[in-house]
Amino acid sequence: MIQIPRGTYDVMPEDSGVWQKIEEVARETCALFNYKEIRTPIFESTDLFQRGVGDTTDIVQKEMYNFTDRGERRLTLRPEGTASVVRAFVEHKLYGDPQQPVKLYYIGPMFRYERPQSGRNRQFTQFGAEALGSKDPAIDAEMIALALTFYRKLGLKKLKLVLNSLGDPESRKAHRDALINHFKPSIGEFCSDCQERLEKNPLRILDCKKDHGHPLMATAPSIIDYLTDEARDYFEQVKLTLDAIGITYELDPTLVRGLDYYNHTTFEIMGATGSAISTLAGGGRYNGLVSELGGPETAGVGFALSIERLLIALESEGITLQTGNQLDCYLAAIGAEAEKKAAVLLHQLRQNGIRADKDYLGRKVKGQFKAADREQAAYVLVIGDEELANGQANVKNMTDGSQERVAFDEVSTYLKNKINH
Template sequence: MKIQSFRGFRDILPDEVALWHTVEAETRELFGLYGYSEIRTPVLEKVELFSRSVGEDTDIVQKEMYVIENKREGNMALRPEGTAAVVRAYNEHNLAASRPVPEKLYYILPMFRHERPQAGRFRQFHQLGAEALGIDSPAIDAEMIAMVANLLKKFNVSNIEIQLNSVGCKACRPAYREKLKAYLAASYNDLCQDCQNRFERNPMRILDCKQEGCQRIVAAAPVMIDHYCQDCHIHFSELQEYLGIWGIEFRMNPRMVRGLDYYVRTAFEFVSSSLGAQSAILGGGRYDGLSEDIGGPHVPGVGFAMGIERLISLLQVELPPKPIDVFIAILGAAARKPAIALQRDLRQAGIRTELEYQEKSLKSQMKKAGKLGVTYTILLGEDELEKGIAVVRDMVESSQQEVAIPQLVETLLHRVRG
């Protein structure tokens, strides 16, 4: 039987990895500029962490989590999203007592969701995200949106629109919720099955449904923006003012909600016309009650997450792996150990070097050097060792010269590094 990977799980091959390294390095550099530190949480967490924070009625909890039964310690889930795990770690290690406020954390981690694989969507996928914990000021919300905008600008991602909304808070949402239910009741039988299930438990999620029939129904639904309490109104107005200071353009989308239950007030999405129907590149918002939902103290927070696979699909660049600088062609058994010692010295000097590990003809070794794309090939055999020299062949100019073996490292270092 030929064993292959599971559907929805993919290999990231050597020719792709260079681009991933670039994305990760640029992200780390920019997030560090904004004062964020990296955190890495376990792949496995207690199921309750997500059911209590993300929401029992969300698709993630009901349909998409990979759950491992563990009768001794409680069932475990493969991490489906990053925010709840970061807040759990923040509370568990009491970071509030030893680190400044706001605590700024970011992650670059694999996530797992048991959903139907499709173009750009996998069951194991990777997210980069950030969380700012400890304050509820809209200034930090605006800074985060600006940071994400700068990250996409750094990658030359075009055709971007920032959509903004506020989903209210526990004070003003209940009254709006009842108005929304009253409006939706007349069309209840025309809603999809998922939205009928959401009607009682979380009717605001119906606004987020992608089914055409449900979208038509909610097109004229009442919106949260008309029902804010005074605090939410002030918070949202200040957020827009701060975005103006940052020079961030946005479009109001009063029917945008986030797919997870923990969001309050600020909600935002970055969308691109380059992605077709699945236009969202990333989303985020404020989650001031999440910490309490998982048994911690009150810790206001704001965050976002972006799929790295989705981001890479937008990048108009290919980065091949860094080429090997030097190949050592070994002529005869007596030259093998000196060649390995030379390879060691060249690598210690920072020169990417390969050689032929098996007995091969010179023609075969030169062919391999060509496939590796090396700039220089060293020919080293018994005759060269007796003379104390090696032949350095320039593969680009098709020229060669003899170099004293003690001078090889210095000579090649000068040529390779310029």
């Protein structure tokens, strides 16, 4: 028997309604903030992610699904969404759009080869947003507000926002030199990845999962101490905007995120996932990424979140989403002639926007009512010899058990008046 690949999963019909509800809330939230949807390819040039994500990151070094196609092109299943969005921004010259900043969002599958565990799969679904074309600190705060609004619209309450600044290029260089001086005397005690990153990108050492308990990690120089006056002022403006709109946060000078393109503001939103608190969403500013991918100097900021981790957080807080996938009406027919009439009425109901279905297995009436219960149908429309003779259906309200006779040509109007979608 052929089985599903490790690290992937099937979303079965009984669960897909929850996914649809989450995606609906994501789109509604983005509309409130005036973000428009963008859909990019699932695979892109490998070079896009090497340049965009950073060749010293775990994603590029260990986790990408790379392949060569029949034209000998090096391609990669996208491991994250920002690089693809920025590539599209540059390729379609959206930097020339008169409406700036360009505000975009996406929902779709991403792929990373890593050890599968709760909330971490090899194929996972991200919802993310990007704003390109503004250096205003207020839009950093807006991005954070968008993510928090989305979570709160779904009912999550156990949320914590964590902030840091990675500063401007001058700040980063000074901090880089300090990190090299700090780790270099004892770098032999660290893993081979950290040893390789010492000169290439020492900031990545702080994000190492193997050596996070090493004593030098706790005493590593903080980027906050190396911020230029300009970078410090920028971060203060972000915090002041968050204060003004009532969003609370904690500062964490060790927060660096796992992608090389970040500068200035970085943030994570933490939430309850089972007995632990883990990262639900993360993002920040990436002012140099557009030019790195061939476009003009353009500021950018964004975030991404995992739908899978969101589902765990919803379960942890005991939140059940109302999906609205229940049937409005189930048609129970008794006899061959009634079956024919049921087929006609079923089509009419559907054409009038009523979610309806009928039996296709030749069940007895009792079995048809059981099927209606399983579908959580609001009404059951019964048609038998008597109903055919009278030109009326027997409509049963499955909530209170009441029944009414309704003429066949009035059934659609009757149910539309009863049902609110």
